[in-house]
Amino acid sequence: MFECVTVELNMRKMKNVIVSCMYRTPGANVGAFCESLDNILSDIKSKKTMYICGDFNIDILKHNTHNYTRTFLDYMYCFGLYPLITKRSRITDITATLINNIFTNELQFQVNSGLLITDISDHLPILLFAVINLYAGVQLLHSIEEL
Numbered sequence: 001m002f003e004c005v006t007v008e009l010n011m012r013k014m015k016n017v018i019v020s021c022m023y024r025t026p027g028a029n030v031g032a033f034c035e036s037l038d039n040i041l042s043d044i045k046s047k048k049t050m051y052i053c054g055d056f057n058i059d060i061l062k063h064n065t066h067n068y069t070r071t072f073l074d075y076m077y078c079f080g081l082y083p084l085i086t087k088r089s090r091i092t093d094i095t096a097t098l099i100n101n102i103f104t105n106e107l108q109f110q111v112n113s114g115l116l117i118t119d120i121s122d123h124l125p126i127l128l129f130a131v132i133n134l135y136a137g138v139q140l141l142h143s144i145e146e147l
Contacts, residue, residue, distance in 0.1 A: 001024070001025060001028045001029070001032065001036075002023060002024040002025065002028060002036065003022065003032055004022045004023075004036075004054075005020070005021050006018060006019070006020040006040065006044075007019050007020075008048070015047060015048050015049050015050075016048050016049070017049045017050075017053050018044050018048050018049065018050040018051070019050075019052065019053070019093060020040070020050070020051070020052045020053070021053050021054050022037075022052065022053070022054035022055075022056065023054055023055050024054075024055070024056050024058070025057065026057045028057070030058060030068035030069075030071065030072060031047045031068065031071070033072075034071055034072055034075045037075055039074075041075075041079045041081075048080060049105065049106040050079075050103075050104060050105045050106070051102060051103070051104050051106075051130075052081060052102070052103040052104070053101065053102040053103070053128065054100070055083075055099060055100045055123065056072070056100070056101065057099050058072050058099060059097040059098055060072070060073060060083060060098050060099075061097065061098045061100050064126060073106060076103050078096075079105065080105040080132060081103040081104060081105050082103060082104065082107065084102040084103070084104060084111070085100065085101045085102055085114070086098075087116065087117055089101065090123050090124070091124065100109060100124070100126050101126065102126055103126050104117065111128060111130040112113050112125075112127075112128070112129040112130075113127060113129070114127050114130045115127070
């Protein structure tokens with residue numbers, strides 16, 4: 001169904017940062033994925049900066065026509081998470097979709113995000129650059145593998 005790894009970065013003079021990387025297999029139940037996502041995000045204190053990235057296999061460009069896409073985005077918005085990637089991230093000869101993304105609740109912090117244009121895969125790598133000042137290291141919060 002999906003895989004997830006979440007770590008917490010302990011910061012100096014800033015809110016701690018949560019970084020979560022997720023992969024939802026194509027065809028996996030979106031409703032069940034959203035419920036699991038809700039459980040994971042509910043465990044994270046909302047006063048922390050969050051970056052949720054991954055291959056969600058949900059084309060957010062279809063939010064007006066696809067109910068499950070709208071449901072997924074509604075879950076993200078409920079947690080104050082907004083997409084940083086706005087261009088198509090998977091390009092084939094017959095389709096172009098926005099299924100890979102980075103969501104964040106920190107819109108005031110200066111970050112640069114985007115896509116790496118390359119032909120090594122039909123998925124364009126998603127990138128996030130942020131200046132951070134680590135204090136005490138990294139703590140693993142979640143590691144989920146459901147296949």
